[in-house]
Amino acid sequence: MGGKGKVDALKREVLIPEAAIRKRVREIADQISNDYKGTEPLLVGILKGSIIFMADLMRALSIPVQMDFMRAASYGSKMASSGTVRVTKDIELPIQGKPVILIEDIVDSGLTLAYIKELLEDRGAASLKICALIDKRERREQDVSLDYCGFQIKEGFLVGYGLDCNEEYRNLPEICVLKE
Numbered sequence: 001m002g003g004k005g006k007v008d009a010l011k012r013e014v015l016i017p018e019a020a021i022r023k024r025v026r027e028i029a030d031q032i033s034n035d036y037k038g039t040e041p042l043l044v045g046i047l048k049g050s051i052i053f054m055a056d057l058m059r060a061l062s063i064p065v066q067m068d069f070m071r072a073a074s075y076g077s078k079m080a081s082s083g084t085v086r087v088t089k090d091i092e093l094p095i096q097g098k099p100v101i102l103i104e105d106i107v108d109s110g111l112t113l114a115y116i117k118e119l120l121e122d123r124g125a126a127s128l129k130i131c132a133l134i135d136k137r138e139r140r141e142q143d144v145s146l147d148y149c150g151f152q153i154k155e156g157f158l159v160g161y162g163l164d165c166n167e168e169y170r171n172l173p174e175i176c177v178l179k180e
């Protein structure tokens with residue numbers, strides 16, 4: 001039984017329409033532009049889900065920024081509380097003395113961000129803030145506070161605007177909930 005057929009059979013409902021995302025992204029961008037006025041922060045997107053949000057967010061900023069990416073794999077987080085995280089693609093730009101903003105599409109258990117935040121702080125970032133489009137706070141296993149947050153969502157399997165189910169749906173312009 002192929003995964004694709006199963007995914008195709010799932011129905012989806014729009015949870016956050018495109019216009020609402022666009023409006024919220026602009027609001028967050030205004031906040032960041034204001035908070036970082038006179039500086040040039042480094043935006044670090046956590047691959048792959050964050051790229052759509054990051055692309056829209058950075059184009060709405062009125063300050064200069066640099067961009068880089070990291071990718072992390074976590075093991076055990078869905079099945080056990082002791083999830084471990086491993087960096088599978090590291091940033092390439094220097095971060096020593098740089099204001100850094102981590103960009104995520106969704107924060108779930110918090111394991112990925114907690115790990116990456118500590119790692120980049122240890123490497124000497126001047127400051128480190130977190131910006132996530134979706135906060136699933138109810139599922140938090142590791143405490144991580146979000147400095148900029150688009151939407152708080154309680155439950156549901158979310159796809160679209162970067163979020164996937166078996167690598168599908170990332171290109172939907174809105175955020176949907178998958179229904180059986």
Ligand code: PRP
Nearest residue numbers: 046047048049106107108109110111112
């Ligand atoms: C998702 C999401 C975050 C992470 C959040 O990435 O983009 O990076 O999971 O989960 P956590 O808070 O429980 O650590 P995923 O591993 O699905 O990779 P993807 O972005 O490539 O889809």
